[in-house]
Amino acid sequence: MIYDLKITTASGTRFNEMISQRFRWIREQDYSVTAQVLNYLPDDMEAYEIHLQGNRNDQVFRNEDIVYIFKHQLAEMIAEHILGEWEGRLINREIHRSCRGLAAEEKQIVYNKAAQFLRRCNDNESLNLLMNYGRKNRIAHRILDYIHSNPLIVVEGFINFCLQDYLTEIRFAVELAVEERKNEKEYNDFVTLLRYFVDTQVPKINEVNIMMDENGLFNMWDGSGIKIEENYMSYFLDDMLLNEINFDDVLISILITIAPRRIILHNALNLGSEPVETIKKVFKEKIQVCSGCERCHKHSNKYTHP
Structure with missing residues (x-):
């Protein structure tokens, strides 16, 4: 056959x-x-x-x-x-x-x-x-x-x-x-455009700390531990209500507006999120990552031991 x-x-x-x-x-x-x-x-x-x-x-x-x-x-x-x-x-x-x-x-x-x-x-x-x-x-x-x-x-x-x-x-x-x-x-x-704005801005604050949570919300405070985002959120409130911008856009806009000399990122579990990656690319050498402060431990315990 x-x-x-x-x-x-x-x-x-x-x-x-x-x-x-x-x-x-x-x-x-x-x-x-x-x-x-x-x-x-x-x-x-x-x-x-x-x-x-x-x-x-x-x-x-x-x-x-x-x-x-x-x-x-x-x-x-x-x-x-x-x-x-x-x-x-x-x-x-x-x-x-x-x-x-x-x-x-x-x-x-x-x-x-x-x-x-x-x-x-x-x-x-x-x-x-x-x-x-x-x-x-x-x-x-x-x-x-x-x-x-x-x-x-x-x-x-x-x-x-x-x-x-x-x-x-x-x-x-x-x-x-x-x-x-x-x-x-x-x-x-x-x-690249954001980098240009950052490079041409005069710094208005020495240090900004940012902590992102699992839902994409953020907290910001200065080197003295005083919250700073509340002074700027009202400026973007109308656009947020109209869904024209989201929290990620607000965060980046605030950072560019206040042009800090140093940005410290907290909560290592969420440092790979899209807004954080954008912040890293825009602010580059100004970025530092917290190795584990008291706030980071409290935040971690809040989600692991509710």
Whole structure:
């Protein structure tokens, strides 16, 4: 019994290596799996003819069963090949199509972000694994349906005509990457502008202490322990009531207004929050982190021992 399938794919991939490493169970059933490289294609393409050969009809497996199992394994292997070695090419193709005005360095940043979105679009790692498995499984089923009735599969053509939903996911990932990069650049420009204001302001206070809580609210006091934010909150109250600015904006605005010489950040558990990261970037060398004062211990005990 013989089954043959011709596969055409891009050159420079690990496809031949994948073939040699797979189909162990099939070979254990006394069937041979071989791959012949065909040499009639241009340099950027490779073609393989995969042969399954053997004849073992017994009470457990018929030849038809072995062929069906082999096709399943072959479809899974090609799906992994697409996700592992074509996905990057497809991302680059979409970037070249939709981001022609970007510099090469920016295109690389977009590429990295898009690839990350496709593999890890959720904070939950288990959900990411499930989604990636689902994508591979969906592609493998399409391939299996195709090779049931076709002795030749051209991988690029199959992707273009039979995996439109996968290409849509790639386009969406690139769009998200472009948007995130745009937001990052706007944020960096915003931080640069704030830095300019800080550098040109005359300091109005020597020291400001800030403690952020788990809800994003903050307390501020000066070097003498006197609260200072109440004098400034009323200035921003109308905008806050209209939802035009939030507490994060108010905090940064107050700090720029009073232009302290030194800012001490308290409560280490919340020092990685977005507003604190912005404060660090804007005020840089003026930032100090409290190593654990009495207020920090009280705040920590309040949430660990309510």
